[in-house]
Amino acid sequence: MGKASKEKGSRRELEFAKLMGGTKTPLSGAVGGEYSNDVKALGLEWEVKARKEGWKTLYDLLEDEREQPDALALKADRKDWLVVMKASDFKRLMEGRSNE
Incomplete structure (x- = not known):
């Protein structure tokens, strides 16, 4: 590198x-x-x-004007589920959890 x-x-x-x-x-x-x-x-x-454009597809899915998802759930065969969301949304979610 x-x-x-x-x-x-x-x-x-x-x-x-x-x-x-x-x-x-x-x-x-x-x-x-x-x-x-x-x-x-x-x-x-x-x-x-x-990465410069390494996750373009993920960004495109999160920014879909028709769907407007809060998060993506991803899974490859024989692998664990992954969750992708905007960091600001994740932070807000975590901060809300600590107030409960």
């Missing part, structure tokens, strides 16, 4: 940590142990990935 890619990854990790009210893990989780994963926020450990 080149310097520009590492810098981009670090910027995205900081951006996500700020959005979620969390902290970026030192060394981007490269060490392991208590330093595993990229961000700690909302009681979860996050791995942060950014």
